[in-house]
Amino acid sequence: MNPSAVKCVLVLLPKEMHLLMSASRGCARSGPAMAAALESLESCLERHIPPAELAEVKRILYGGEARKLDLPTAALSAAQEKGFELQGYGFGAALEQLRRPRIVRVAALHRRIEEIVGVAAMCGVNIVCFQEAWTMPFAFCTREKLPWTEFAESAEDGPTTKFCQELAKKYNMVVVSPILERDELHGGILWNTAVVISNSGALLGKSRKNHIPRVGDFNESTYYMEGNTGHPVFQTQFGTIAVNICYGRHHPLNWLMYSINGAEIIFNPSATIGTLSEALWPIEARNAAIANHCFTCPINRVGTEYYKNAFTSGDGGKAHHELGHFYGSSYVAAPDGSRTPGLSRTQDGLLVAEMDLNLCRQVSDKWNFKMTGRYEMYAEKLAEAVQPFFIPNIIKE
Amino acid sequence: MNPSAVKCVLVLLPKEMHLLMSASRGCARSGPAMAAALESLESCLERHIPPAELAEVKRILYGGEARKLDLPTAALSAAQEKGFELQGYGFGAALEQLRRPRIVRVAALHRRIEEIVGVAAMCGVNIVCFQEAWTMPFAFCTREKLPWTEFAESAEDGPTTKFCQELAKKYNMVVVSPILERDELHGGILWNTAVVISNSGALLGKSRKNHIPRVGDFNESTYYMEGNTGHPVFQTQFGTIAVNICYGRHHPLNWLMYSINGAEIIFNPSATIGTLSEALWPIEARNAAIANHCFTCPINRVGTEYYKNAFTSGDGGKAHHELGHFYGSSYVAAPDGSRTPGLSRTQDGLLVAEMDLNLCRQVSDKWNFKMTGRYEMYAEKLAEAVQPFFIPNIIKE
Numbered sequence: 027m028n029p030s031a032v033k034c035v036l037v038l039l040p041k042e043m044h045l046l047m048s049a050s051r052g053c054a055r056s057g058p059a060m061a062a063a064l065e066s067l068e069s070c071l072e073r074h075i076p077p078a079e080l081a082e083v084k085r086i087l088y089g090g091e092a093r094k095l096d097l098p099t100a101a102l103s104a105a106q107e108k109g110f111e112l113q114g115y116g117f118g119a120a121l122e123q124l125r126r127p128r129i130v131r132v133a134a135l136h137r138r139i140e141e142i143v144g145v146a147a148m149c150g151v152n153i154v155c156f157q158e159a160w161t162m163p164f165a166f167c168t169r170e171k172l173p174w175t176e177f178a179e180s181a182e183d184g185p186t187t188k189f190c191q192e193l194a195k196k197y198n199m200v201v202v203s204p205i206l207e208r209d210e211l212h213g214g215i216l217w218n219t220a221v222v223i224s225n226s227g228a229l230l231g232k233s234r235k236n237h238i239p240r241v242g243d244f245n246e247s248t249y250y251m252e253g254n255t256g257h258p259v260f261q262t263q264f265g266t267i268a269v270n271i272c273y274g275r276h277h278p279l280n281w282l283m284y285s286i287n288g289a290e291i292i293f294n295p296s297a298t299i300g301t302l303s304e305a306l307w308p309i310e311a312r313n314a315a316i317a318n319h320c321f322t323c324p325i326n327r328v329g330t331e332y333y334k335n336a337f338t339s340g341d342g343g344k345a346h347h348e349l350g351h352f353y354g355s356s357y358v359a360a361p362d363g364s365r366t367p368g369l370s371r372t373q374d375g376l377l378v379a380e381m382d383l384n385l386c387r388q389v390s391d392k393w394n395f396k397m398t399g400r401y402e403m404y405a406e407k408l409a410e411a412v413q414p415f416f417i418p419n420i421i422k423e
Numbered sequence: 424m425n426p427s428a429v430k431c432v433l434v435l436l437p438k439e440m441h442l443l444m445s446a447s448r449g450c451a452r453s454g455p456a457m458a459a460a461l462e463s464l465e466s467c468l469e470r471h472i473p474p475a476e477l478a479e480v481k482r483i484l485y486g487g488e489a490r491k492l493d494l495p496t497a498a499l500s501a502a503q504e505k506g507f508e509l510q511g512y513g514f515g516a517a518l519e520q521l522r523r524p525r526i527v528r529v530a531a532l533h534r535r536i537e538e539i540v541g542v543a544a545m546c547g548v549n550i551v552c553f554q555e556a557w558t559m560p561f562a563f564c565t566r567e568k569l570p571w572t573e574f575a576e577s578a579e580d581g582p583t584t585k586f587c588q589e590l591a592k593k594y595n596m597v598v599v600s601p602i603l604e605r606d607e608l609h610g611g612i613l614w615n616t617a618v619v620i621s622n623s624g625a626l627l628g629k630s631r632k633n634h635i636p637r638v639g640d641f642n643e644s645t646y647y648m649e650g651n652t653g654h655p656v657f658q659t660q661f662g663t664i665a666v667n668i669c670y671g672r673h674h675p676l677n678w679l680m681y682s683i684n685g686a687e688i689i690f691n692p693s694a695t696i697g698t699l700s701e702a703l704w705p706i707e708a709r710n711a712a713i714a715n716h717c718f719t720c721p722i723n724r725v726g727t728e729y730y731k732n733a734f735t736s737g738d739g740g741k742a743h744h745e746l747g748h749f750y751g752s753s754y755v756a757a758p759d760g761s762r763t764p765g766l767s768r769t770q771d772g773l774l775v776a777e778m779d780l781n782l783c784r785q786v787s788d789k790w791n792f793k794m795t796g797r798y799e800m801y802a803e804k805l806a807e808a809v810q811p812f813f814i815p816n817i818i819k820e
Contacts, residue, residue, distance in 0.1 A: 064479040071480075074471045082461040083468075087484075089702030224820050231818045237795050252797065257804070261819045276792055278675030278714050279801040286808045287815040305486030305760035306713055313710035316703055317675050363702035395673055398634050400649065401805045404676045407654070408802035411683045418684040421628045422658045423621050 066355070067308075068367035089364030093118070095380055101148035108141055111375035114149060115358070115366040117321075119382035128383040130264040132291060132321075134356040136328040136375040140193075147197035149378045152225070152264040155202035155293040155325055158272045159218065161186050162206060163331045164297040167243035167349045170335065175249070178208035181221045181232045195227035200262045202269055204295040206249075207232070216250040220269035220295060222260045230260045235271035236280050242302050243339050243349050244273070257283035265290045265383050272296040275310045275324060278317065285318035286396075290383045294324040299350035307355055308368070315359035319390035321381055328354030328374065361389040463752070464705075465764035486761030490515065492777055498545035505538055508772035511546060512755070512763040514718075516779035525780040527661040529688060529718075531753040533725040533772040537590075544594040546775045549622070549661040552599035552690040552722055555669050556615065558583050559603060560728045561694040564640035564746045567732065572646070575605035578618045578629045592624035597659045599666055601692040603647075604629070613647040617666035617692060619657045627657045632668035633677050639699050640736050640746050641670070654680035662687045662780050669693040672707045672721065675714065682715035683793075687780045691721040696747035697768075704752055705765070712756035716787035718778055725751030725771065758786040 064070055075083055084091050095114030105112035119127065133146040133154040146154055158164070162177035179186060190203040200223065207219035218235035234253025238246050257280070259268045268289035274280040275294050284292050294311050311324035329352055336345035355368035358379035369375040390396060410416055461467055472480055481488050492511030502509035516524065530548040532539050536557060543551055555561070559574035576583060587600040597620065604616035615632035631650025635643050654677070656665045665686035671677040672691050681689050691708050708721035726749055733742035752765035755776040766772040787793060807813055 064476065064483070067480060067483050070472065070476050071468075074473070074476070075467065076471070079461065079467050079471070083464060086461070086464050086701055086705070222818075226820065228820055230820060237797065239791075240795070241790050252795075256816055258816045258818050261817050266817070273795070276714060276790065277796060278679065278710075279796070279798075282675065283801065283804055283808075286804075288817055303760075304483055308483070309706055309710050309713060309760070313675075313706050316706060317673060363700075363706070393638050393673065394636075398637070398649075398670075399674060399676070400634065401676075402809045404680065405802050405805035405809065407680055407683075408798045408805070411680075412799045412802065419653055419655045420658050420663070420685055421619075421655050423623065423625055423627060 065370050065372050066368055088367070089360070089362060092116070092364065092366045095149075095378060097149050097378065101145050104145045104148065105376065108138075108145075109374070110136070110138065110142060111370045111373050112145065112149075112378075113367065113369060113375070114378040114380070116380040117358075117360045117364065117382065117385060119385035119388055122384060122388075125384055128265065129380060130291075130383060131378055131380045132323060132358065134323055134325040134358070134369065134377040134379075136326075136354050136356060136369055136373070138374050142374070142376045143193055143197065143199070146376055146378065147199065149376075151197075151199060151378055153200040153202070153262065153267060153291070155269070155295055155323060156204060157325050157327045158204045158295040158297045159206050160204055160295075163333070164327065164349065164352075165331075165333055166246045166249055167339075168333050168335060168337045169245050169248055171249075175206075175216065178206040178216050180210060181205065181207045181219050182229060184208075187221050187223070187229065190221065190223050191227045191229070194223045194225055198225045200225050200264060200267070202267070202293050202295070204269070204271060207234070217253060218246065218250050218271055219253075220271055220293075222267070222269065225263055230262070231258060233258050233269045233271075235274060237274045237277050239273040241273075243337075244302075246273075257287050259284060259287045259289045261288075267291045267293065269293050269295065270314075272298065275314075276306070278314065281314035281318055281322070285320050289320055290386050291321045291323060291381075292318075294322060296324055297327045297352060300353045301350055304353055304355075307353070308357075308365075311357075312359040312363075312365055315361055315365075316363050317395060319361045319386050319393065319395060321361065321383075321386070322359045323356070323379070324359075325356045326354050327352035328370065328372065361386050462767050462769055463765055485764070486757070486759060489513070489761065489763045492546075492775060494546050494775065498542050501542045501545065502773065505535075505542070506771070507533070507535065507539060508767045508770050509542065509546075509775075510764065510766060510772070511775040511777070513777040514755075514757045514761065514779065514782060516782035516785055519781060519785075522781055525662065526777060527688075527780060528775055528777045529720060529755065530776075531720055531722040531755070531766065531774040533723075533751050533753060533766055533770070535771050539771070539773045540590055540594065540596070543773055543775065544596065546773075548594075548596060548775055550597040550599070550659065550664060550688070552666070552692055552720060553601060554722050554724045555601045555692040555694045556603050557601055557692075560730070561724065561746065561749075562728075562730055563643045563646055564736075565730050565732060565734050566642050566645055568646075572603075572613065575603040575613050577607060578602065578604045578616050579626060581605075584618050584620070584626065587618065587620050588624045588626070591620045591622055595622045597622050597661060597664070599664070599690055599692070601666070601668060604631070614650060615643065615647050615668055616650075617668055617690075619664070619666065622660060627659070628655060630655050630666045630668075632671060634671045634674050636670040640734075641699075643670075654684050656681060656684045656686045664688045664690065666690050666692065667711075669695065672711075673703070675711065678711035678715055678719070682717050686717055687783050688718045688720060688778075689715075691719060693721055694724045694749060697750045698747055701750055701752075704750070705754075705762075708754075709756040709760075709762055712758055712762075713760050714792060716758045716783050716790065716792060718758065718780075718783070719756045720753070720776070721756075722753040723751050724749035725767065725769065758783050
């Protein structure tokens with residue numbers, strides 16, 4: 027067991043919650059997985075493919091070479107000192123006659139929230155989003171209620187929201203803070219919720235996870251239900267944002283409704299592991315950016331968590347103490363089909379992405395997916411399809 | 424001008440239509456584009472990345488190494504003789520107790536339909552799909568009605584359908600034949616239509632393109648309207664199939680409705696060019712396979728077509744004679760997130776993919792996207808969203 031890795035988890039938490047994370051209460055640790063040798067797909071391509079072909083490979087795979095941001099030396103040094111990856115990329119847009127560029131910097135983080143947010147601030151970040159249920163281990167694999175449900179807290183005035191409000195004010199930054207919510211207004215039930223805090227420090231609102239997984243060890247439906255906050259978007263000083271939490275990434279209609287409500291950037295705070303979803307990860311959020319003419323920002327945990335009590339996985343295998351390797355690889359995808367490289371698969375990290383939000387409307391006017399979407403037809407067809415005695419349109423010889 | 428390239432277009436056509444394709448009537452030629460140097464992304468990766476890392480790269484990019492099919496020597500020789508690429512890959516599934524494996528072989532073709540279908544038959548192909556509007560140059564960029572609308576013909580008893588019925592019977596193969604349809608029943612109007620023919624030679628039915636592009640030089644809305652055949656699926660002896668034509672690829676709801684009606688394989692016959700869509704190509708159909716627990720098979724044209732009369736592109740540039748390079752790259756994506764490599768970006772080719780259709784339900788039972796899809800909610804939300812005075816859910820400070 028690597029003691030510095032344990033420290034990584036502990037500093038994730040606001041001070042009030044540190045006590046919950048002790049070894050005597052089913053503690054989790056976090057560190058690089060044995061099998062996760064490839065630190066990132068993109069760095070592997072860079073290392074081996076000659077420059078002329080590399081440009082074509084990047085064009086086909088990523089929609090071109092992402093522009094590297096010139097990040098401040100102080101930020102780069104701080105990242106090196108603290109031992110985390112720092113990457114910055116920029117997306118452009120055409121100049122317009124009637125609108126000025128609307129430049130915003132967003133950040134995706136892998137772990138160690140407080141210290142990394144400080145570096146994000148040095149990089150001029152305006153909006154930051156943390157990983158799903160960032161204050162706790164992702165222990166839903168255990169199916170144990172205690173001690174994990176002790177992490178649940180009020181979205182409005184819990185310690186994590188207060189902590190994030192301080193961060194938001196201190197750094198003039200919009201903060202998206204995904205937590206396990208305890209809803210005292212409705213019998214103390216739990217939700218998987220993202221709290222959105224304005225750069226003024228004011229609580230803007232919350233957005234609950236709309237689609238709940240029942241796959242592999244992701245036994246989340248044991249803990250909370252499908253969200254009832256719909257598809258709110260938050261109009262911030264820096265742009266209109268929405269939060270599609272984790273498994274909602276697999277549902278194109280979920281992305282669509284955030285976009286129809288006006289989201290220009292949709293964050294996707296996640297917790298997902300290599301054996302389950304790594305081949306899907308580069309596809310889904312990027313497809314959503316394309317299909318909805320918006321930016322998307324999927325953010326994953328990184329490392330492997332350890333749970334004190336062994337659990338089985340419903341696959342005939344032996345009981346074990348780990349869920350699997352969270353493969354990081356957070357990235358930002360743009361409406362024109364381009365994307366940044368991913369953060370490391372194995373290390374803590376900070377990804378800064380600068381974007382001109384004017385690109386959303388420019389791409390929409392070019393491709394017209396909303397105009398050509400025929401949503402009236404689909405509203406009718408879906409309403410028919412959910413009927414218990416729906417008759418599908420099947421043609422036979 | 425390369426005479427063998429002209430031949431390529433001409434042999435595409437059933438005998439009855441050859442006369443339409445003469446140089447005196449705005450002929451198109453087809454051949455490799457100057458700029459399209461990289462023959463395929465996958466072969467480039469294979470060439471440069473060392474084996475151990477390549478396995479990881481393929482796992483992350485493609486969901487693993489596709490199993491290569493052992494194709495008959497006669498087919499491999501025929502492909503070599505005729506000078507086109509032949510690739511074969513297989514997708515597996517777990518063995519079940521109550522269902523036998525449902526193995527089917529499908530084929531995607533780049534050009535030279537008649538001779539390549541013969542080789543597909545040698546490879547045991549059960550279902551074949553041709554490229555969009557396969558009997559004609561993709562001349563909608565010109566905005567000229569004549570001579571192009573002369574290619575339109577009856578889906579039910581036009582020469583192309585008759586030609587395909589012969590092929591289907593000869594090779595015991597289901598044939599999906601996308602054409603420009605002339606609908607004599609309704610005033611002789613045009614549609615962009617896929618005709619589906621059973622392996623018995625019987626006409627199963629047709630499926631019209633649901634979403635029509637208004638992007639770049641794709642002036643298709645000048646020629647035909649949004650399809651009115653809904654989302655039919657065709658129950659064939661080899662599996663239940665559907666056809667999502669070209670620009671419908673960008674619309675997740677279009678894929679969804681074919682899937683809700685029961686499609687296990689959705690073909691996507693296309694005609695799209697590098698500068699417009701190449702970064703989107705590997706994403707959209709693959710996302711659809713994942714999101715809908717089905718196989719998808721996007722098929723593109725390959726080569727560059729030449730039009731006699733110059734046309735402008737609405738971008739301030741000079742009038743020119745070419746639409747751009749159709750980049751081929753046809754592939755098959757599986758419900759588990761894996762996919763085959765793409766066919767060549769520059770050459771004629773045949774991709775054979777073997778799949779066990781049992782994988783669709785296996786992945787659906789694992790991931791549950793339909794069960795967790797909340798379609799009732801989306802039916803209501805979409806019905807609200809299309810109202811002229813819809814009020815989006817925007818939260819402000």
